[in-house]
Structures are given as C-alpha cells and as structure tokens.
Amino acid sequence: MAKQKYYVVWEGKTPGIYNTWNECKAQVDGVANARYKSFESLQEAETALKAGANKSWGKGKAAAKSGAKGAPKTAGAGAGEIDYDSISVDVGTRGNPGPVEYKGVDTRTGEILFYVGPIENGTNNLGEFIAIVHGLAYLKQLGSTKTIYTDSRTALSWLKNRKIASTLVRGPATAKIWEMADRALQWVNTNTYENKVVKWNTEEWGEIRADFGRK
Numbered sequence: 001m002a003k004q005k006y007y008v009v010w011e012g013k014t015p016g017i018y019n020t021w022n023e024c025k026a027q028v029d030g031v032a033n034a035r036y037k038s039f040e041s042l043q044e045a046e047t048a049l050k051a052g053a054n055k056s057w058g059k060g061k062a063a064a065k066s067g068a069k070g071a072p073k074t075a076g077a078g079a080g081e082i083d084y085d086s087i088s089v090d091v092g093t094r095g096n097p098g099p100v101e102y103k104g105v106d107t108r109t110g111e112i113l114f115y116v117g118p119i120e121n122g123t124n125n126l127g128e129f130i131a132i133v134h135g136l137a138y139l140k141q142l143g144s145t146k147t148i149y150t151d152s153r154t155a156l157s158w159l160k161n162r163k164i165a166s167t168l169v170r171g172p173a174t175a176k177i178w179e180m181a182d183r184a185l186q187w188v189n190t191n192t193y194e195n196k197v198v199k200w201n202t203e204e205w206g207e208i209r210a211d212f213g214r215k
Contacts, residue, residue, distance in 0.1 A: 006019060006039050006044070007020070007036060007038050008037055008045050008048050008049045008056075009024060009027045009034070010049070011036075012028040013027045017045045017046065021038075028207070084107050088104070088200065088209040088210040089105075089131035089149070089150055090128075090208050097122060098121070100126070100127040101117025101127075102131035103116070103131075104135045104148075107149060121174045121176075122168070122176075122177035125166060126181050128150060129154075129159065129184060130177075132156075132159055136187070136193050137191075139193075140195075144195075147196045147198055148198070149209075150199065150208070151202055151207075151208045153199060156199060162185070162188055164181055164185055
C-alpha cells in the first residue's frame with residue numbers, strides 16, 4: 001500500500017493541506033504560478049504551511065540523475081531541488097490534435113526566451129518534443145550547458161530513444177507540425193550536447209514555469 005502523503009497548497013484556489021493528490025490537483029489546476037508540495041507526515045505539512053512557500057517550495061529529496069553515457073542526458077521524475085539556472089519549456093494546445101504553441105522561459109524569472117505558434121493540427125507530444133529540441137539548439141548556439149526542464153515523459157522517451165512514436169497521421173493538414181518534428185529529430189541525430197534534459201516534478205514543485213495555464 002502506498003504511504004500516505006499530505007499536500008500543502010500555498011498558492012492555489014484554496015490554500016491549505018489536502019490528503020490526496022487529486023484534491024491538491026483540483027486546487028492548483030489552471031492557477032498561474034501555483035505553489036504546492038507533498039510531505040510524508042501531517043506535522044511536516046502543518047509546519048510547512050505556516051512557514052510559507054519560500055521555506056519549502058522547489059526543494060525535493062532525491063538528486064536528479066543524468067542519462068547513461070553515450071545517450072542524450074535525460075532524467076526522470078524524482079528530481080531534487082530545482083536548478084533555477086536553467087530553462088523550462090512547455091506546450092499549449094486547444095484540442096489534441098489541434099493548434100499547438102510552445103515556449104521556452106528562464107526558470108528563475110519566467111522571461112520568455114523563445115515562442116513559436118500556433119501551429120495548426122499538431123499534438124501535445126509532438127509540440128513538447130519540438131520544444132525540447134528548440135531549447136537544446138538555442139542553448140547550443142549560446143554555448144550554454146544549462147539544464148532544460150520539461151513536464152512530458154513521452155517527449156523525454158522520444159529524445160532518449162532518438163525516435164518519434166506519434167500516431168498523428170501525416171498529410172497536408174499536419175504537414176507543418178511533422179516538418180518541424182522531423183527537423184527536430186534530425187537535429188538530435190546530428191548534434192551532441194552536454195545539457196541535461198530533466199523531468200519537472202510537478203507534484204512537488206507546482207506547474208512548470210513555462211505552463212500556459214490551460215488545464
């Protein structure tokens with residue numbers, strides 16, 4: 001049986017302590033810059049709520065792990081403290097498939113570093129993958145080894161495997177998104193980089209800094 005966790009919401013629809021992730025999620029979905037985190041005991045949660053978000057938010061337990069040698073550097077969920085000297089990418093969609101837009105932002109300040117879209121007839125996963133690769137190319141051009149955060153496990157797996165596994169049908173209506181995805185995949189297969197690409201730990205850290213707030 002999974003161990004009981006307690007979820008503190010500092011900034012959301014109704015701040016407080018919640019007993020389940022679904023209850024917490026209902027309070028923070030669609031809230032820009034929501035801040036919340038899980039704790040192992042009610043006492044820890046109560047202390048954290050009183051102390052305020054700045055004492056606990058963005059501080060996890062496990063350190064992020066990079067990918068295997070020779071493979072793109074990626075990390076799964078469970079990352080530790082946020083590396084604020086990084087960029088975060090995310091996608092906004094209206095329908096899936098539907099119009100797709102994405103952006104990359106400075107994780108510390110939220111400053112938009114690049115923004116693309118809307119691209120007609122795309123999917124969230126394709127947009128997330130393209131956004132990651134755009135971030136890698138952007139940082140490589142700057143000579144930067146900063147970390148990239150994404151909240152998409154699917155896009156991370158495509159990056160790791162250097163293969164896109166989308167079911168979106170190719171055709172005139174989807175030509176643009178596929179052109180961009182193919183170009184992104186080609187970039188991955190013809191470039192090297194030192195940047196880590198890390199899964200944003202939404203449950204503990206809140207929505208990714210680049211979130212479009214369309215949940």
